[in-house]
Amino acid sequence: MNAVVDSGRPMLETRGLRKNFGALEVARDVDFTLHAGARHALIGPNGAGKTTFVNLITGALDASGGDVFLNGDRITHVSEAGRVKRGLVRTFQINTLFTGLTVLENLYLAVSEHAGVAARMLRPVGSRPKVVAEAMHLLEMLQLQDDAARLITELPYGRQRLVEIAIALALEPRVLLLDEPAAGVPSAESHIILDAISGLPEEIAVLIIEHDMDVVFRFAEKITVLVSGAVLATGTPDEIGSNAEVRSVYLGEGHHA
Amino acid sequence: MGEILANATTILLFGIAYAMLLFIISVGLSITMGLMGFVNLAHGSFAMVGGYVTVTLVSGEGVHFLLALVIAFVVVALLGVILEKSLYRWIYRRPELDQVLFTIGIVFMSVAAVTFVWDNNPRNIPTPDLPGFLTGNLDLGFTQFPAYRAFMILAGGVIVAALFYGLERTRIGAQVRAAVDNRRMAESCGINTTMLFTLVFALGSGMAALGGGLGIQILGGLKPTFAFDFLVIFLIVVAVGGLGNIRGTFFAALLLGIIDYAGNYFLPSGGGFFIYGVTFIVLLLRPQGLFGKAG
Amino acid sequence: MADANMTPQPSPAVQQLLRRHRFRVVELLPWIAAIAVFYLFPGYRLLATQVLVLILFALSVDLIVGYAGIVTLGHTAYFGTGAYAAALLARPEWQETLWNVGAQPLVGIAAGTVAGALLGLISGWIILRTRELTLLMLTLALTFLLHELAKDIDGLTGTLITGGFDGINFTMNPILGIFEFDPIFYSTNYWYAFAVLVVGFLIVRTIVNSPFGATLVGIRENVRRMHAVGSPVQRRMLMVYVISCAIAGLAGAVWVQVQDNVTIAVYEFELAGAILIMVILGGTGRLYGAFIGVLVYMILENLTETVLGTDPPYWELVVGGALVLTVLFAPRGLLGIGEDVSTMLGRKRR
Known part of the structure; x- marks a missing residue:
């Protein structure tokens, strides 16, 4: 575990972020701040709107109101792709990969996009071996190099989760949103993913959405609790753990499950 | 002045009669597409088969026209169930391209099959074979209106009312609405969407057959290329109305039916232009259709 | 993160990606076959010429359907527009107004390409915002x-433009002023179509x-x-759409030039459907699927009609x-079956 101290500079901020589908409010005036180098967890019961919140931040969903700031710039109306280019990167709760392609090709698409060569059409992929080498290098970092030539569909789910993370790293994020990175992974394999997350470069501000409280308390220095689309509490793990309201709403719900 | 009024009324009434036909055939397509989210280009084939069954029973066997329509409905609904259970279910989870091509394949085969069974010549129901109340004109005072088209409007109205009632007031209707809205959610509430879909598919195929039978007189006869000739218009009605939306399908049919009829009336050459132009504009402004849910 | 000190391992996956664009000897086969057909089946040259043009059209369709995953049933809009652009330019009545260059084949295909691209740009900008x-x-x-x-349009404007159902007949000038089109043996026509296909294919x-x-493949595999x-x-899709429409327009122009006439059949939905069928028969997203699909389709059609009648x-x-x-059974087309068979044989050998 890296000892990372909040430098106090907000990297990602939302102010009064709202989203409703008709009469259904899935995000209610969410004010949220993620500091540079943070290790921050977002928790909440099922249906609390955690993934919606991530989608609003990344621009996958248009907000009904409120603003998103990245490193001080208002990005509320920047496209999803534009936000990625500015260093706001996410992984998906359910693997969202190029299933018909090989692991290396998956990485290649991210690297070439990030390197700004993806729109070139007159020369072949092979004319830029550096981009391919970089994709391979990322696979090595996550010990996926032996799977490089395999199709995504041939990989066990846990290793597919690693590819999700490798793609995110290929985009050199300043802010990384991990949406339940270990979801669906057998517990025997989940340590691979947790190790990968622990090994993330310190300078990246990380927001992790997670159900497993062990992971949250091990990883996070700060926790935000989301309930029914609204922020219930934010604080250190100790503060959250002793917060009566959180216990009744969140842990109480966990008790039922 | 009186003549203008009479002309306008005639165009409107002819347009509405055509619109009712479009609605009866398209509504089943709209619900099945809304329910399963799959693209079915072969819906017109069911209408075509329905038409041939009707014409054969009426002209060949001397069956009463209305009874023939009922039989066509039942026969094609059964055919729909068989096809759905044996072929269609394999492609629900396939990519859109596969669905498009698969159903075009079905259209081709249906055209061939119909030609084998009935041959290439256009079929019509001779007027004497129709019940008396469907022949001749109704005198509306200021103009004459064909009794058959009046019946078409009436039949359309009854079917619209029945469908609305069925969908809004019955348990099955509520299940269909829930499944169109959110299939996964409906399934988790214990609705058997597979069963539901087979049922809706049968009903939709039957309705198409009904439309096919009713349409023979209105579309000026029946040919084996029917399934191709009208493939686009049914899809347009569904897309303009919004997938899975009965009200949308109804208003889209009305809009397009009247525009198409009026267009062809005022501009005998070039009239077909309007319907595609309107479609383009509507879908441009509202990609989800007039009454479709956004997103 | 880019680590310049890393020496990339020459892993097979990397090699495979780097070398994918290289020409293989087997790729010469279709071209040799195309040359052979000219000499072996002189009686079928018009059909063979049509096959070459349709292959180019199918390639344009495969680019958006097979590679980018945009399902369209209306690519004849661009094929037909290219066709009419070339045909209208070549209309005998208009030659004087057009400085007598309208019937130059290369001017025609340039116009067809541009017309396809322009229509693709305008319509694609609208169409691609939907799904x-x-x-569709x-x-x-x-x-x-x-x-x-x-x-x-002739009836609406009261002037003779497209000739309605009957279309337009015209005579093309010799290519570059040298090679005359040949309405009997179709030899120039064949090589002209062949040359355009080679260029189009390489692009x-x-x-x-x-x-x-x-x-593009990424967009097809997972847009999110x-x-x-x-x-x-959005921009990438529009880009490939315009390119595809330009090639469709090019194919349309050649289609009418080698046959000296145009009819509204070039806009027909049946053709749009047929070309899509050809692409999937051959195998989508596979380049040579277009060759195989068009060939199999045309041969099958001819065989069926000769043997069984119409x-x-x-x-x-x-x-x-x-x-x-x-x-149902071969969604990757005939080429897909070929790939499966060759992998199976490869395994056996090992």
Whole structure:
């Protein structure tokens, strides 16, 4: 575990972020701040709107109101792709990969996009071996190099989760949103993913959405609790753990499950 | 002045009669597409088969026209169930391209099959074979209106009312609405969407057959290329109305039916232009259709 | 993160990606076959010429359907527009006004290409903002719209422009002033179509092997992920759409030039459907699928009609059956079957 101290500079901020589908409010005036180098967890019961919140931040969903700031710039109306280019990167709760392609090709698409060569059409992929080498290098970092030539569909789910993370790293994020990175992974394999997350470069501000409280308390220095689309509490793990309201709403719900 | 009024009324009434036909055939397509989210280009084939069954029973066997329509409905609904259970279910989870091509394949085969069974010549129901109340004109005072088209409007109205009632007031209707809205959610509430879909598919195929039978007189006869000739218009009605939306399908049919009829009336050459132009504009402004849910 | 000190291992996966664009000897086969057909079957040259042009058209369709995953049923809109652009330019009555260059074949194909691209840009800008059924309907509506326009514009304007149902007949000037079109033996026509196909094919091949081509496959495989890696998906789709429409326009122009006439058949939905069928029969997203698909389709059609006749529509039965079977059992087309067989043989050998 890296000892990372909040430098106090907000990297990602939302102010009064709202989203409703008709009469259904899935995000209610969410004010949220993620500091540079943070290790921050977002928790909440099922249906609390955690993934919606991530989608609003990344621009996958248009907000009904409120603003998103990245490193001080208002990005509320920047496209999803534009936000990625500015260093706001996410992984998906359910693997969202190029299933018909090989692991290396998956990485290649991210690297070439990030390197700004993806729109070139007159020369072949092979004319830029550096981009391919970089994709391979990322696979090595996550010990996926032996799977490089395999199709995504041939990989066990846990290793597919690693590819999700490798793609995110290929985009050199300043802010990384991990949406339940270990979801669906057998517990025997989940340590691979947790190790990968622990090994993330310190300078990246990380927001992790997670159900497993062990992971949250091990990883996070700060926790935000989301309930029914609204922020219930934010604080250190100790503060959250002793917060009566959180216990009744969140842990109480966990008790039922 | 009186003549203008009479002309306008005639165009409107002819347009509405055509619109009712479009609605009866398209509504089943709209619900099945809304329910399963799959693209079915072969819906017109069911209408075509329905038409041939009707014409054969009426002209060949001397069956009463209305009874023939009922039989066509039942026969094609059964055919729909068989096809759905044996072929269609394999492609629900396939990519859109596969669905498009698969159903075009079905259209081709249906055209061939119909030609084998009935041959290439256009079929019509001779007027004497129709019940008396469907022949001749109704005198509306200021103009004459064909009794058959009046019946078409009436039949359309009854079917619209029945469908609305069925969908809004019955348990099955509520299940269909829930499944169109959110299939996964409906399934988790214990609705058997597979069963539901087979049922809706049968009903939709039957309705198409009904439309096919009713349409023979209105579309000026029946040919084996029917399934191709009208493939686009049914899809347009569904897309303009919004997938899975009965009200949308109804208003889209009305809009397009009247525009198409009026267009062809005022501009005998070039009239077909309007319907595609309107479609383009509507879908441009509202990609989800007039009454479709956004997103 | 880019670590210059890392020496990349020459892993097979990397090698495979780096070498994918290289020409293989087997790729010469279709071209040798095309040359052989000219000499072996002189009686079928018109059909063979049509096959060459349709292969180019199929390649343009494969680029958006097979690679980018945009399902369209209306690509004849662009093919037909290219066709009419070339044909209108070549109209005998207008030659004086057009400084007598309208009937120059190269001027015609330039015009067809530009016309296809322009229409692709305008319509694509609109159409590509929608998805699924709506997108499909818009492509269909556009094709039908243009079909009606080509059919009725003479009546609407009271002047002779497209010739309605009958179309336009014209005579092309010699290519570059040297090679005269040959309405009897079709030899110049064949080599002309052959040359255009070679050029068109090389363009498409270059594009699909480029980083841009890779992003198209990415869009097809997973649009959400493409957005999330920062790809301007909309712009990429429009770009490939315009390229595809330009090539379709080019194919349309050559189609009418080698036959000395145009009719509204070039706008027909049946052709749009047929070309899509050819692409899937051969195998989508596979370059040579277009070659195999068009060839098999045309041969099958000819065989069926010669052997079984046209009256009971055996052809509809054959093509419908082929389509259903392909989708159910060989969704990757004939080339896909070929790939499976060759992997199986490879395993056995090992």
